[in-house]
Amino acid sequence: MSAPARTALPFDLMLFDLDGTLVETAPEIADAVNDTLTELGLQPATLEQVTRWIGHGTRELLVQALAARQGRSADAVRGDAGFAAAEAVFQRHYEARCGTRSRPYPHVVEALQALRAEGVRLVVVTNKEARYTARVLQAHALESLFDRVISGDTLPVKKPNPLAVTDSLLRFGVERSRALLVGDSSIDVTTARHAGIAVWCVPYGYNMGEPIEACAPDRVIADFGALMPAALQAAVTAVGS
Ligand SMILES: O=C(O)COP(=O)(O)O
Ligand SMILES: [Mg+2]
Numbered sequence: 001m002s003a004p005a006r007t008a009l010p011f012d013l014m015l016f017d018l019d020g021t022l023v024e025t026a027p028e029i030a031d032a033v034n035d036t037l038t039e040l041g042l043q044p045a046t047l048e049q050v051t052r053w054i055g056h057g058t059r060e061l062l063v064q065a066l067a068a069r070q071g072r073s074a075d076a077v078r079g080d081a082g083f084a085a086a087e088a089v090f091q092r093h094y095e096a097r098c099g100t101r102s103r104p105y106p107h108v109v110e111a112l113q114a115l116r117a118e119g120v121r122l123v124v125v126t127n128k129e130a131r132y133t134a135r136v137l138q139a140h141a142l143e144s145l146f147d148r149v150i151s152g153d154t155l156p157v158k159k160p161n162p163l164a165v166t167d168s169l170l171r172f173g174v175e176r177s178r179a180l181l182v183g184d185s186s187i188d189v190t191t192a193r194h195a196g197i198a199v200w201c202v203p204y205g206y207n208m209g210e211p212i213e214a215c216a217p218d219r220v221i222a223d224f225g226a227l228m229p230a231a232l233q234a235a236v237t238a239v240g241s
Helices: 026-039 047-053 058-070 074-078 083-097 108-117 130-139 163-172 186-195 224-240
Strands: 013-016 121-125 148-150 179-183 198-201
Touching: 013 163, 026 047, 026 058, 026 083, 047 058, 058 074, 058 083, 083 130, 108 121, 108 224, 121 163, 130 148, 148 163, 163 179, 163 186, 179 186, 186 198
Parallel strands: 013 121, 013 179, 121 148, 179 198
Antiparallel strands: none
């Protein structure tokens, strides 16, 4: 694929985390977790607990939920012969819940449309498994805004491994210095650091209960309404330096 023309912004490629960055998904994930726990005869979890378990993909989230509710270690749950059956129950419930209570965060759609109009390549990089990613994006008519969607099981490794980023740099012919990852967690910051690209974070997402500032992203933006102004300001700073 040919390299994109340089945009007026400092970035020709922007990669976006999904859960907690583009879309508020915790309420419907919590619904699916609690449908599953109830069906398995276990006590439900709170929204706060489920929110802290988001980040390493929904399979790992289910491991954490079962470990907490059964008083076992995560390793014991993963190694349990019955885990596949629990996963099938979760899959059924989460597919039914996807898109019911999730919402794109304020200004996300307008910001993505504005970036596309500038010619920036846009990629989703999420640890959520592809079957659910597709449903969430479809439910909110977001898929057509992206040039590529990379889920937790699209490549052999997931974040914080930087492969999704480095593979996108190659595919779109973009230099590291012209790419930005926008995320909400330490996993996103580490992914960007491993890939050698800039990382900006939103403070409202799911960072396993920690404030995002503790992860030292290059910039914290209040929301997607601040994304384009911050990028334009970074362009001015780059020209001035
Ligand atoms: O599904 C998860 O656990 C996390 O997904 P994210 O990478 O989009 O935040
Ligand atoms: Mg996230």
